[in-house]
Amino acid sequence: DAKTTQPNSMESNEEEPVHLPCNHSTISGTDYIHWYRQLPSQGPEYVIHGLTSNVNNRMASLAIAEDRKSSTLILHRATLRDAAVYYCTSNQFYFGTGTSLTVIP
Amino acid sequence: NAGVTQTPKFQVLKTGQSMTLQCAQDMNHNSMYWYRQDPGMGLRLIYYSASEGTTDKGEVPNGYNVSRLNKREFSLRLESAAPSQTSVYFCASSGGHHGNEKLFFGSGTQLSVL
Numbered sequence: 001d002a003k004t005t006q007p008n009s010m011e012s013n014e015e016e017p018v019h020l021p022c023n024h025s026t027i028s029g030t031d032y033i034h035w036y037r038q039l040p041s042q043g044p045e046y047v048i049h050g051l052t053s054n055v056n057n058r059m060a061s062l063a064i065a066e067d068r069k070s071s072t073l074i075l076h077r078a079t080l081r082d083a084a085v086y087y088c089t090s091n092q093f094y095f096g097t098g099t100s101l102t103v104i105p
Numbered sequence: 106n107a108g109v110t111q112t113p114k115f116q117v118l119k120t121g122q123s124m125t126l127q128c129a130q131d132m133n134h135n136s137m138y139w140y141r142q143d144p145g146m147g148l149r150l151i152y153y154s155a156s157e158g159t160t161d162k163g164e165v166p167n168g169y170n171v172s173r174l175n176k177r178e179f180s181l182r183l184e185s186a187a188p189s190q191t192s193v194y195f196c197a198s199s200g201g202h203h204g205n206e207k208l209f210f211g212s213g214t215q216l217s218v219l
Contacts, residue, residue, distance in 0.1 A: 049207060092138070093164065094164065
């Protein structure tokens with residue numbers, strides 16, 4: 001079974017970069033790594049995904065370790081609207097328990 | 106843009122009652138999913154359907170049944186609700202093969218079983 005682990009919570013100052021880690025201990029070679037975020041009382045929304053190479057989009061960047069056992073979601077400049085719970089998953093079957101991000105003004 | 110629509114948004118059941126959670130997507134997606142979300146547990150997959158006419162068990166299928174009625178609709182049924190099924194339920198869909206494409210989630214159904 002794919003297991004995905006994340007820290008329970010993290011804090012960041014507004015306008016500072018944030019690095020959210022995730023461990024994918026049993027990821028297989030064909031599993032894509034996805035990240036989602038969830039605001040209170042809403043469904044999760046897609047942030048970014050990748051297979052082997054680092055990925056960038058307008059919301060964030062995704063850094064994937066060479067062995068793919070870990071990934072890092074990078075928010076380049078945290079804003080108050082980025083305060084949410086962030087989930088990673090390596091095959092969309094098994095999600096991590098989520099990291100609650102607090103952004104400090 | 107409706108996306109993924111779930112009904113109802115809230116439901117209270119008594120132990121032993123049955124109910125069906127409805128989900129529909131208007132994006133012509135092949136794959137559809139049901140997850141439950143409990144405090145401290147993240148999202149756990151109950152059932153998924155990779156294409157119309159197929160369904161498969163996820164991590165926590167016990168106590169649930171599903172029906173992929175057509176390409177748009179995927180329902181989740183609780184035949185005899187138990188307090189352990191109190192949770193927030195999310196339906197999701199994706200366009201491609203399982204695991205490769207991003208998921209689009211509905212806004213959830215908050216279910217309480219007394």
